[in-house]
Amino acid sequence: MEKQALPLKEVRELANRFTPAEIDTCITQQLQDGINECKMGGPTDHVINELSKAEFVRTRMEEGLTLTDAMRELAKKIRNVQRGFTD
Secondary structure, X not given: OOOOOOOXXXXXXXXXXXXXXXXXXXXXXXXXXXXXXXXXXXXXXXXXXXXXXXXXXXXXXXXXXXXXXXXXXXXHHHHHHHHOOOO
């Protein structure tokens, strides 16, 4: 599996600006209409990926984690997937 750089800035901005419910709405809009009110543009697969990451981070923030810790948790999960769940 090819590793991809995590565009942290975009995920951070989305997580700070929108609630998980708003991000979920944007995901639904993107899937149905090809556009969304979160103002994310680009290929649908990219938009869905970034919105999903932001939703994960924002949910963790609402559970009490700092933005930095939520981003670290996201990065750890992505690394685990890239490694095939082996440590």
